Amino acid sequence: MKLGWKLRSDIVGWALGTLTVVFLAYQWLPILTLGLLSFAGPTGGTTFPMNGVSLHWYAELWKATVMNDFKPPLVRSSLLAAACALTTIVLSVMSAQAMRGRFRGNNWFFYLMLLGIMAPGILVGFGFAVLMRLLGIELAWNTTTFLVQVSWTLPFGFLTMLAVFNRFDSRVEEAALTLGASRITAFRRITLPLILPGVIGAGLFGFSLSYDEYPRSMFTTGPDQTLPLAIMAQLDRQLTPEIYAIGTTTTAFSLIAVLMCSSALWAMRRSTSARRS
Amino acid sequence: MSTIRARSAASYWLAVPAALWMLGVVVVPIVLLAWVSLWGGRTFSPASPLTFDNYTKFFANKTYLQLALSTVGHTAVLMAVTGVLGYGIAYFLTMKVRSPRWRLVLFLAFVVPFWTSTLIRGIAWVPFLGVNGVINQALIFTGATRSPIEAFLYSRFGISMAQASLYTMMAAGPVVYMLNAIQPALREAAMTLKAPPLVVFWRIVFPLTLPGVVIGQVLVFLNVMADFATVATVGGNKHAMLPNLVLLFYEGSQHRAASVVAVLLMACMLIGVIAALRVVDIRRLGADR
Amino acid sequence: MDALAQAVREAPATARPQLDLELRGIRKRYGGFTAVDGVSLKVPKGRFVCLLGPSGCGKTTTLRCVAGLEDPDDGDILIGGKEATRDPPWERDIAMMFQDFALFPHMTVAKQVGFGLEMLKKPKAAIAERVKQVLASFEIAQLADRKPANLSGGQRQRVALARAMITEPRILLLDEPIGALDYSLRETVMLELKLLQQRTGISFIWVTHDQNEAFSLGDLVVVMNHARIEQQGSPEEILQRPATAFVASFVQGNNVFHGRVVRAGDGLLLVETACGSFLVPGRGPTIGSEVSFSVRAELITDLLADPHLNRLAARCTAVEYFGSLRRHVFERPDGEVMKVDQFGAYAARIVAGQRVELGWRPQDTVLHTGSAE
Numbered sequence: 033m034k035l036g037w038k039l040r041s042d043i044v045g046w047a048l049g050t051l052t053v054v055f056l057a058y059q060w061l062p063i064l065t066l067g068l069l070s071f072a073g074p075t076g077g078t079t080f081p082m083n084g085v086s087l088h089w090y091a092e093l094w095k096a097t098v099m100n101d102f103k104p105p106l107v108r109s110s111l112l113a114a115a116c117a118l119t120t121i122v123l124s125v126m127s128a129q130a131m132r133g134r135f136r137g138n139n140w141f142f143y144l145m146l147l148g149i150m151a152p153g154i155l156v157g158f159g160f161a162v163l164m165r166l167l168g169i170e171l172a173w174n175t176t177t178f179l180v181q182v183s184w185t186l187p188f189g190f191l192t193m194l195a196v197f198n199r200f201d202s203r204v205e206e207a208a209l210t211l212g213a214s215r216i217t218a219f220r221r222i223t224l225p226l227i228l229p230g231v232i233g234a235g236l237f238g239f240s241l242s243y244d245e246y247p248r249s250m251f252t253t254g255p256d257q258t259l260p261l262a263i264m265a266q267l268d269r270q271l272t273p274e275i276y277a278i279g280t281t282t283t284a285f286s287l288i289a290v291l292m293c294s295s296a297l298w299a300m301r302r303s304t305s306a307r308r309s
Numbered sequence: 310m311s312t313i314r315a316r317s318a319a320s321y322w323l324a325v326p327a328a329l330w331m332l333g334v335v336v337v338p339i340v341l342l343a344w345v346s347l348w349g350g351r352t353f354s355p356a357s358p359l360t361f362d363n364y365t366k367f368f369a370n371k372t373y374l375q376l377a378l379s380t381v382g383h384t385a386v387l388m389a390v391t392g393v394l395g396y397g398i399a400y401f402l403t404m405k406v407r408s409p410r411w412r413l414v415l416f417l418a419f420v421v422p423f424w425t426s427t428l429i430r431g432i433a434w435v436p437f438l439g440v441n442g443v444i445n446q447a448l449i450f451t452g453a454t455r456s457p458i459e460a461f462l463y464s465r466f467g468i469s470m471a472q473a474s475l476y477t478m479m480a481a482g483p484v485v486y487m488l489n490a491i492q493p494a495l496r497e498a499a500m501t502l503k504a505p506p507l508v509v510f511w512r513i514v515f516p517l518t519l520p521g522v523v524i525g526q527v528l529v530f531l532n533v534m535a536d537f538a539t540v541a542t543v544g545g546n547k548h549a550m551l552p553n554l555v556l557l558f559y560e561g562s563q564h565r566a567a568s569v570v571a572v573l574l575m576a577c578m579l580i581g582v583i584a585a586l587r588v589v590d591i592r593r594l595g596a597d598r
Numbered sequence: 599m600d601a602l603a604q605a606v607r608e609a610p611a612t613a614r615p616q617l618d619l620e621l622r623g624i625r626k627r628y629g630g631f632t633a634v635d636g637v638s639l640k641v642p643k644g645r646f647v648c649l650l651g652p653s654g655c656g657k658t659t660t661l662r663c664v665a666g667l668e669d670p671d672d673g674d675i676l677i678g679g680k681e682a683t684r685d686p687p688w689e690r691d692i693a694m695m696f697q698d699f700a701l702f703p704h705m706t707v708a709k710q711v712g713f714g715l716e717m718l719k720k721p722k723a724a725i726a727e728r729v730k731q732v733l734a735s736f737e738i739a740q741l742a743d744r745k746p747a748n749l750s751g752g753q754r755q756r757v758a759l760a761r762a763m764i765t766e767p768r769i770l771l772l773d774e775p776i777g778a779l780d781y782s783l784r785e786t787v788m789l790e791l792k793l794l795q796q797r798t799g800i801s802f803i804w805v806t807h808d809q810n811e812a813f814s815l816g817d818l819v820v821v822m823n824h825a826r827i828e829q830q831g832s833p834e835e836i837l838q839r840p841a842t843a844f845v846a847s848f849v850q851g852n853n854v855f856h857g858r859v860v861r862a863g864d865g866l867l868l869v870e871t872a873c874g875s876f877l878v879p880g881r882g883p884t885i886g887s888e889v890s891f892s893v894r895a896e897l898i899t900d901l902l903a904d905p906h907l908n909r910l911a912a913r914c915t916a917v918e919y920f921g922s923l924r925r926h927v928f929e930r931p932d933g934e935v936m937k938v939d940q941f942g943a944y945a946a947r948i949v950a951g952q953r954v955e956l957g958w959r960p961q962d963t964v965l966h967t968g969s970a971e
Contacts, residue, residue, distance in 0.1 A: 501771075502762075
């Protein structure tokens with residue numbers, strides 16, 4: 033009985049650990065299988081056996097016909113994601129800074145932003161499409177889709193920046209102001225460099241959420257599709273390992289973006305902590 | 310004092326662009342849908358007379374009603390599954406993993422897929438669930454079953470499996486945050502006050518993480534309720550949830566019917582979120598049970 | 599003889615003078631770092647014990663071992679004469695007050711204070727009654743329905759104390775319990791706690807780095823450094839007879855010298871240091887051995903007479919005032935600081951910058967004899 037409680041605690045630990053590892057496998061296996069199957073041989077189907085190992089399906093992707101050419105949608109999605117990231121950064125820093133000013137109605141503003149996360153994408157997309165139709169505005173990936181996607185990415189950037197400002201020590205700004213800096217100079221020279229990691233985080237949200245966005249784009253892109261739409265259309269036509277190839281490519285693309293941002297954050301944290309010591 | 314003066318005009322103007330954007334793209338369209346859902350007549354125009362006919366038609370159809378109910382039921386099941394899974398994983402990652410390096414590795418392995426496309430992750434389940442899919446191959450290989458089980462792909466069960474893998478992270482994330490915020494001294498204090506571990510958990514740890522649990526549940530609720538893409542890819546055309554119905558009506562150019570479903574969907578979500586906020590006041594963390 | 603020893607050993611615990619706490623050779627390592635290295639301690643019934651030492655000396659780890667929050671790698675812990683080394687915290691007859699009080703943020707004061715009794719499965723009505731009583735005795739009855747977020751520092755301290763005391767444990771462990779309080783509050787709280795300890799007869803084990811706390815509260819002061827006990831004894835013993843150079847230098851007002859014995863005899867040693875040779879009473883050390891000794895600042899004088907055989911010329915660098923004391927700071931020939939205290943009520947004779955011949959009696963010099971258990 034004396035050692036019993038330690039043992040019991042260990043058993044709970046092992047049980048939860050097993051659960052975690054099993055879940056991680058459960059979460060990753062489909063992704064990894066997708067990647068593996070994308071290298072199937074030319075006669076390979078959408079499941080095992082792979083019938084050889086080849087780059088056949090990637091080659092198919094590359095020399096695709098107009099019908100299932102993923103290159104233009106990929107370019108569109110990337111451009112759109114970059115634009116969304118920039119807009120998200122600017123607007124979320126502005127609005128988080130505004131929240132610090134506790135303007136009248138900031139509570140309502142906060143809930144308005146939350147609504148952007150809360151409202152189902154399919155409703156926003158559908159509603160916006162109806163609105164555009166009533167207003168007689170042409171749908172296009174670089175106008176209407178951009179507008180709708182930012183309403184999705186902005187709240188995430190905003191919450192990120194709020195969290196950053198919550199932990200921000202505004203005494204360093206006060207120090208700058210007492211040294212004669214104007215508010216704008218103090219913001220540019222002191223505040224901005226300090227919140228930069230958060231800004232990058234907001235940008236990452238902007239890029240990644242826009243790049244993968246599907247329900248809002250579905251109603252608002254008009255004739256030229258974004259990548260998720262093109263994938264979905266292809267899936268409706270036929271399921272071949274080509275889908276896996278494009279899926280693997282865009283997943284790799286997302287992971288690289290995350291990796292780059294997090295290593296930037298890491299480097300930045302290291303440099304600031306080095307300066308501190 | 311900071312770089313922004315409290316209640317200054319500047320703070321107001323800084324918020325205006327974002328506010329206008331959200332109003333124009335989120336609020337106006339949703340209000341518009343509510344309006345459209347009331348349009349009667351034959352033509353699709355603002356001049357239509359207002360009526361509840363669209364709603365009456367929807368509620369008169371048993372299939373639609375069943376669909377709405379099954380969407381809610383399906384969401385509830387997923388909330389329960391991801392809630393339990395997510396709490397277990399969050400607890401393990403924050404409380405049981407001692408080595409900071411392992412904790413980081415496991416945590417990254419857990420959250421990184423969040424940054425990839427939900428659509429692709431949904432599609433990734435297709436080769437897993439099919440009649441010749443990985444699961445069936447594995448089951449036959451191990452001798453658990455002789456003939457492949459057809460119940461995985463294009464089934465409610467398959468959809469649930471895929472969605473559980475997609476949304477458990479959302480249930481766990483806020484819990485991880487709340488667990489990290491609990492000072493170790495609180496648990497130790499409870500122990501020195503004669504509370505054994507299970508009691509420490511129920512009386513101290515769980516109540517303090519409750520806001521995280523609720524926020525996680527809200528996130529799962531919102532996402533599963535609105536997730537038509539996974540239903541479409543994994544469920545094929547055999548299964549539909551409320552949001553798929555929106556799509557179905559839209560593709561059939563039945564905008565008013567689509568609006569009705571959209572309004573109902575939005576209502577469900579508002580009710581869910583408001584109910585959650587009633588249970589736990591997120592702004593006042595750590596209230597007594 | 600052996601049979602007698604056997605009989606004594608097997609006698610029921612009550613037959614021997616009872617100890618509230620006994621530590622036997624407690625050792626605790628974290629990786630390559632040794633936090634506690636062979637700490638042994640006996641606490642008789644109802645004592646106020648202060649574990650004193652600089653941060654990182656192992657005093658908090660020792661306390662946490664007693665609480666069961668850390669597992670010692672080696673050694674035994676006996677609480678009330680019963681082996682408790684492997685008992686979990688909730689089965690030990692202790693309570694603990696944490697540094698930042700560790701109040702449960704989601705519980706009201708009343709719920710919080712009643713928590714310990716609830717865990718002991720006391721009937722609800724009895725708990726409510728007892729909580730009421732305890733809150734009243736700690737003068738916090740009016741706070742019963744508040745949450746910790748709405749309490750001041752002093753109020754939190756009282757709630758934490760009430761929460762720990764309500765189960766009437768054999769030992770109360772306190773980890774820097776007043777470190778989080780304002781200075782102005784500390785004196786009063788210290789006095790209250792001392793009175794509470796005396797009234798209840800519960801043993802207090804109080805961890806602090808503040809020697810004022812330790813010397814004004816403790817019946818027994820345990821000075822720790824580098825994971826070991828340097829000296830334990832009454833405040834007087836430690837102030838008057840520091841056992842090691844560390845204790846002498848850690849306790850305010852000692853001047854410490856290191857040197858080599860050059861002559862010995864008649865209970866006196868002549869010790870050669872970098873500041874000259876001094877007479878030190880002592881018998882143990884042989885000629886040639888390295889020793890250290892100290893002399894208290896208030897026993898050094900500039901009014902030299904025949905008994906002041908130990909003499910030293912030094913320059914005064916500063917004059918400071920500490921309450922009723924005036925402290926003259928001198929620079930010793932070996933570069934160390936030398937402190938000489940006088941009553942502030944008497945007129946000052948030495949000014950900063952002055953070079954003065956100082957002296958003290960050999961019998962006022964304390965030879966450090968190493969850690970005495």
